[in-house]
Amino acid sequence: MISPLPIEAPVPPSTAIVARTSRGYWREAGGRLRRNRIGIVSGGVLLFFVVVALAAPLLAALITHTDYRSIDLINTFARPLTPSHILGTDELGRDELTRLLFGAQVSMGIGFLAVVVALTIGACVGLVAGFYGGLIDGLLMRFVDMILATPAIFLFILMSILFKPNTITLSLIIASVGWGSIARLVRGEVLSVRTRDFMVAARAFGASDARLIFRHLLPNVLHVMIVFGSLYLGQVVLIEAALDFLGLGISPPTPSWGNMLTNSETYFFHSSWLVIWPGVTIFLTVLAANLFGNAVRDAFDPRLR
Amino acid sequence: MPAPLLEVRDLKTQFFTPEGVVKAVDGVSFELHAGETLGIVGESGCGKSVTALSIMRLIPRPGRIVGGSVLFEGRDLVGLSAAEMQEVRGESIAMIFQDPMTSLNPVFRVGWQVGEPLVIHQAKDNASAGVEATRMLAKVGIPNPQQRARDFPHHFSGGMRQRAMIAMGLTTTPAVLIADEPTTALDVTIQAQILDLLRHVNREFGMATILITHNLGVVAGMCERVMVMYAGRIVESGPTADVFAHPKHPYTWSLLRSIPRLDADRREPLKPIEGSPPDLIDPPAGCSFHPRCAFRVDRCSHDDPRLQPVGDTQQAACWVTQAGTELPRA
Numbered sequence: 001m002i003s004p005l006p007i008e009a010p011v012p013p014s015t016a017i018v019a020r021t022s023r024g025y026w027r028e029a030g031g032r033l034r035r036n037r038i039g040i041v042s043g044g045v046l047l048f049f050v051v052v053a054l055a056a057p058l059l060a061a062l063i064t065h066t067d068y069r070s071i072d073l074i075n076t077f078a079r080p081l082t083p084s085h086i087l088g089t090d091e092l093g094r095d096e097l098t099r100l101l102f103g104a105q106v107s108m109g110i111g112f113l114a115v116v117v118a119l120t121i122g123a124c125v126g127l128v129a130g131f132y133g134g135l136i137d138g139l140l141m142r143f144v145d146m147i148l149a150t151p152a153i154f155l156f157i158l159m160s161i162l163f164k165p166n167t168i169t170l171s172l173i174i175a176s177v178g179w180g181s182i183a184r185l186v187r188g189e190v191l192s193v194r195t196r197d198f199m200v201a202a203r204a205f206g207a208s209d210a211r212l213i214f215r216h217l218l219p220n221v222l223h224v225m226i227v228f229g230s231l232y233l234g235q236v237v238l239i240e241a242a243l244d245f246l247g248l249g250i251s252p253p254t255p256s257w258g259n260m261l262t263n264s265e266t267y268f269f270h271s272s273w274l275v276i277w278p279g280v281t282i283f284l285t286v287l288a289a290n291l292f293g294n295a296v297r298d299a300f301d302p303r304l305r
Numbered sequence: 306m307p308a309p310l311l312e313v314r315d316l317k318t319q320f321f322t323p324e325g326v327v328k329a330v331d332g333v334s335f336e337l338h339a340g341e342t343l344g345i346v347g348e349s350g351c352g353k354s355v356t357a358l359s360i361m362r363l364i365p366r367p368g369r370i371v372g373g374s375v376l377f378e379g380r381d382l383v384g385l386s387a388a389e390m391q392e393v394r395g396e397s398i399a400m401i402f403q404d405p406m407t408s409l410n411p412v413f414r415v416g417w418q419v420g421e422p423l424v425i426h427q428a429k430d431n432a433s434a435g436v437e438a439t440r441m442l443a444k445v446g447i448p449n450p451q452q453r454a455r456d457f458p459h460h461f462s463g464g465m466r467q468r469a470m471i472a473m474g475l476t477t478t479p480a481v482l483i484a485d486e487p488t489t490a491l492d493v494t495i496q497a498q499i500l501d502l503l504r505h506v507n508r509e510f511g512m513a514t515i516l517i518t519h520n521l522g523v524v525a526g527m528c529e530r531v532m533v534m535y536a537g538r539i540v541e542s543g544p545t546a547d548v549f550a551h552p553k554h555p556y557t558w559s560l561l562r563s564i565p566r567l568d569a570d571r572r573e574p575l576k577p578i579e580g581s582p583p584d585l586i587d588p589p590a591g592c593s594f595h596p597r598c599a600f601r602v603d604r605c606s607h608d609d610p611r612l613q614p615v616g617d618t619q620q621a622a623c624w625v626t627q628a629g630t631e632l633p634r635a
Contacts (some may be wrong), residue, residue, distance in 0.1 A: 196407055197402055198409055200363060201402055201408045201409070202421070204363060204395065204399070204402075205421065206392065206426055207395075208425075
């Protein structure tokens with residue numbers, strides 16, 4: 001005969017596990033991101049461009065002492081390192097550095113705005129489609145398929161003709177195509193999260209659909225959105241530059257890195273710096289955005305660990 | 306006798322699959338009185354969980370409640386709107402689930418989650434809900450509740466998570482707590498602790514408890530009354546002591562007989578119930594248990610028995626015992 005198990009043990013008097021700091025998912029992901037040297041450097045480059053964009057008028061006043069519109073027909077095609085024109089001047093004698101500074105406003109402004117808009121729309125559509133499933137899911141996702149099946153450049157050109165492009169409308173135009181991809185990604189993630197027990201449990205405790213979607217589902221798919229957003233930023237900068245270059249984006253006299261390239265292609269063999277400066281700036285920004293996006297993905301995507 | 310708190314009448318829940326209609330719950334009726342502990346036992350796939358989910362109106366697609374009613378304090382839950390049902394869930398009837406490892410949202414601190422029903426139902430702000438949650442965590446035996454409330458679920462062991470789930474269920478002091486296999490995913494010593502806790506809170510808060518399990522030992526230790534389910538129906542019900550001492554349905558008898566005994570000869574083989582549970586899309590004619598039944602008579606294969614009083618305190622759906630035959634000792 002085996003003696004009965006001592007099952008009368010209501011509360012384990014456990015005090016062994018005490019002082020241990022709680023580190024949540026976000027803090028751990030943040031820590032991993034901080035330890036990624038390439039990620040930090042590329043993030044720093046992006047931050048640098050953001051600061052430049054925000055401080056463009058101030059920097060113009062303090063460093064270049066000129067305005068991006070001020071034409072100086074005596075000093076056209078000044079070479080770089082000319083005193084008072086560090087990066088040279090263009091065909092109208094406008095200071096190249098000043099124009100790059102203000103161009104950052106366009107690129108960064110459109111970049112971040114398009115990312116935010118695309119993420120917001122895409123996440124809402126993805127969450128709703130994935131959460132409700134069935135007919136709603138079918139309709140929304142077929143609409144996304146339609147948008148993603150149409151050549152993007154065609155949509156951009158069409159909308160640029162329909163709406164007069166400025167920073168806001170151009171962001172919306174770019175985001176109006178970009179939200180499709182994030183909607184798909186978020187929906188896919190929702191499909192796997194929504195069947196987890198805690199969703200049923202939350203519903204069993206009386207949570208409404210809105211609460212389930214935004215309180216319980218959204219934080220669980222946020223990592224997908226963060227990773228997509230940071231990679232998408234580079235794409236947006238590139239798309240915007242391409243549209244400017246085609247003359248479908250921001251039009252002169254407002255300088256943007258893209259339309260500075262358009263202007264200067266004529267002078268490539270004559271004054272190559274006019275092509276090199278905006279080209280290198282775009283290259284650096286996109287490279288930084290992509291490297292930073294990769295670093296963010298490595299830090300946040302649990303599947304890659 | 307006062308009116309029952311919860312009265313389930315002829316509940317029918319079916320799943321409409323491409324293979325056919327699965328009659329997961331097929332005409333279940335029972336009552337639950339305030340403060341009572343009711344056990345529902347049966348093999349996997351006999352409709353225990355679907356019964357519980359039907360009461361909560363949480364049947365996933367392609368399932369649907371196709372008939373019957375669930376009267377809670379006189380109100381039929383089956384007819385309530387989605388918004389009215391949200392009010393009932395968590396506030397009047399709470400449910401805890403089998404797998405505590407996945408029942409808590411991994412991105413929120415435990416304290417916040419335990420307090421969430423209060424935020425939902427009693428319009429409390431996060432701070433006062435958090436205070437209440439910490440108090441509840443202490444009540445369910447979480448050491449250092451103040452600090453542990455700030456932990457994330459992955460810092461908790463399985464037993465502690467189930468304690469947290471129970472705390473979550475208790476915050477609003479619901480009238481009914483449905484525990485769907487609350488100990489199945491836990492190891493034996495933790496099981497005992499969780500059952501002890503459930504017994505304790507049942508006494509302290511006076512809430513009625515429905516305990517769903519396939520573990521007969523759990524029922525014996527916890528429940529005043531037990532219902533045995535088979536193929537989506539109740540085949541026997543009655544006071545736990547009576548049902549276990551003198552089962553009135555061959556299925557109950559077989560279940561009890563299949564429990565391995567510590568004092569049995571170790572070389573003696575286990576006694577399983579022959580065969581497997583029936584196909585719920587196309588159940589056998591007559592009594593759904595008859596193909597596996599050791600006591601079947603001719604009538605069982607074509608005539609479907611109904612749940613009838615057998616003996617003084619029990620009910621059973623069996624032609625054999627309804628005719629007065631006593632089953633042998635299990």
